[in-house]
Amino acid sequence: MKKIYLDNNATTAIHPDVLKEMLPYFEGFYGNPSSIHTYGQETRKAIEDAREKIAKLLNAESSEIVFTSCGTESNNHAIKGAAFSLQNKGKHIITSKIEHHAVIEVCEYLSKKFGFEITYIPVDKYGIVNPEDVKKAITDKTILISIMHINNETGTIQPIEEIGKIAQERQIVFHTDAVQSVGKIQIDVKKLGVSLLSLSGHKFYAPKGVGILYVRKGLKIHSLLHGGSHEKNRRAGTENVPYIVGIAKALDISHKDMAEESKRILYLREKLEKGILDKIEYSQINGHPENRIYNTSNISFDFIEGEGLLLSLDMEGIAASTGSACTSGTLEPSHVLAAMGVSPTKSQGSIRFSLGRQNTEAEIDKLLEVLPNIVSRLRMMSPLWEDKQKGIETQFEDSKKYH
Amino acid sequence: MQYSSKVMEHFNNPRNVGEIPDADGIGNVGNPICGDIMRLYIKVKDGIIVDAKFKTFGCGAAIATSSMVTEMVKGKSIEEALNISNKAVAEALGGLPSIKMHCSVLAEEALKSALADYYKKHPK
Numbered sequence: 001m002k003k004i005y006l007d008n009n010a011t012t013a014i015h016p017d018v019l020k021e022m023l024p025y026f027e028g029f030y031g032n033p034s035s036i037h038t039y040g041q042e043t044r045k046a047i048e049d050a051r052e053k054i055a056k057l058l059n060a061e062s063s064e065i066v067f068t069s070c071g072t073e074s075n076n077h078a079i080k081g082a083a084f085s086l087q088n089k090g091k092h093i094i095t096s097k098i099e100h101h102a103v104i105e106v107c108e109y110l111s112k113k114f115g116f117e118i119t120y121i122p123v124d125k126y127g128i129v130n131p132e133d134v135k136k137a138i139t140d141k142t143i144l145i146s147i148m149h150i151n152n153e154t155g156t157i158q159p160i161e162e163i164g165k166i167a168q169e170r171q172i173v174f175h176t177d178a179v180q181s182v183g184k185i186q187i188d189v190k191k192l193g194v195s196l197l198s199l200s201g202h203k204f205y206a207p208k209g210v211g212i213l214y215v216r217k218g219l220k221i222h223s224l225l226h227g228g229s230h231e232k233n234r235r236a237g238t239e240n241v242p243y244i245v246g247i248a249k250a251l252d253i254s255h256k257d258m259a260e261e262s263k264r265i266l267y268l269r270e271k272l273e274k275g276i277l278d279k280i281e282y283s284q285i286n287g288h289p290e291n292r293i294y295n296t297s298n299i300s301f302d303f304i305e306g307e308g309l310l311l312s313l314d315m316e317g318i319a320a321s322t323g324s325a326c327t328s329g330t331l332e333p334s335h336v337l338a339a340m341g342v343s344p345t346k347s348q349g350s351i352r353f354s355l356g357r358q359n360t361e362a363e364i365d366k367l368l369e370v371l372p373n374i375v376s377r378l379r380m381m382s383p384l385w386e387d388k389q390k391g392i393e394t395q396f397e398d399s400k401k402y403h
Numbered sequence: 404m405q406y407s408s409k410v411m412e413h414f415n416n417p418r419n420v421g422e423i424p425d426a427d428g429i430g431n432v433g434n435p436i437c438g439d440i441m442r443l444y445i446k447v448k449d450g451i452i453v454d455a456k457f458k459t460f461g462c463g464a465a466i467a468t469s470s471m472v473t474e475m476v477k478g479k480s481i482e483e484a485l486n487i488s489n490k491a492v493a494e495a496l497g498g499l500p501s502i503k504m505h506c507s508v509l510a511e512e513a514l515k516s517a518l519a520d521y522y523k524k525h526p527k
Contacts, residue, residue: 303460304460305438305439305460305461305462305465307462307463308414308461308462308463308466311406311411311414311463315415333438344438345438345460348438380420381417381420381458381459381466382458382459382460383431383440383441383442383458383459383460384440384460386422386442386458394440395431396431396432396433396440396442397431397432397433397516398432398433398434398435399432399433399434399435399505399508399509399512400512
């Protein structure tokens, strides 16, 4: 059975040219970049070339690029680093209700263990933060604003430039988690008006295990890792040379392919959404209709639960994902959909399809062929569907009554 | 998280999906935390459960435990059915991931709710 991978927001397959670029650094070039000898000089050059390439693509300076191990590390570094270095000015942080756990949990940690005050800005029904709400939340104690660029679950794009202007006017450090945007759209750190930006390689065809934190020149934040003077004293630890070479190559390729790929993938996504909405009644798109990244589609199928859908799709060789209850090791429904006002039942029946460079039109056709049958099969098993057909409201006793 | 082959088999080919229009007892239980809802119908003749059917809104484990519990009660007396525990349902499925054990609890509760409904409709 041919497998179809529609979970590119979770991770992507490494690009063959990226792997090719990396291989010499596993084989011949293994020197420690901090060493003075030729071995070290070779790998040092590879890292600095990669840094320069990345800086150019993000409209940053080389010195502003810090290599990390992943997006989560970049977010931790940005938020904890800024919070600890600026806490004498105040202990108030503004973020949003739809951030990735790698931001929310960091804020919760700072709140619980270090007494920081966190404001979680709400979103509208499309999942968008209103910059005015950010502005209103600012106090004289606010030291950091952290709002994500593109939401991982819905693909909705946040007004980062506008928030950036507000942050600059008020001279507050502004971080954005751009893990889902870098590699998909052009990023200009100056235009966005950010002081800190996190990104992750494996979202754009580099391997897992490498990320970047952009730190605007002049901004001093605490480090997470202390030790040697690597990364200009910002991140101790011997550099992961092959992966750094890989992430630079991947970013370069994604920028070269972007104009064409964004159009091609958007066409596939539109076909997928139109096909599903036409063929399957009681299905809806979650997220903004237009202001949404071209590869992501979050769809609710009423009266059924997402995990059953995922398992059934998987048996057809199709990989998608759900942020819904019971699948991600937690029973809580998606905090992103909840913040958008999506009911817990609808949220449970939501699936995310995220497309990438390998997807073809034939694959979308295949999905559209099998999905309606899967949805009907699960609805036939659902008491909610049964009641809908009968036109009655579903009633049930709460569990635990018999224990 | 990995389901046993037995869970996947019951999820793919669930036994006894449907309704019993003239059911002697109906259990209708929902887990307010994860949102799963299980509806269980039983048909009783001479103190023996002769038929059982279900409808479930929930994950793969919820559907598999519903299927399994309907299989387990068929042919059992009311008293025997009352003794079916969630652990027995989970074991019959070759085990459940720990985060999914609550699905087997829901299956046991749906069964007990159906039996309670049976007693209510057929007072001794």
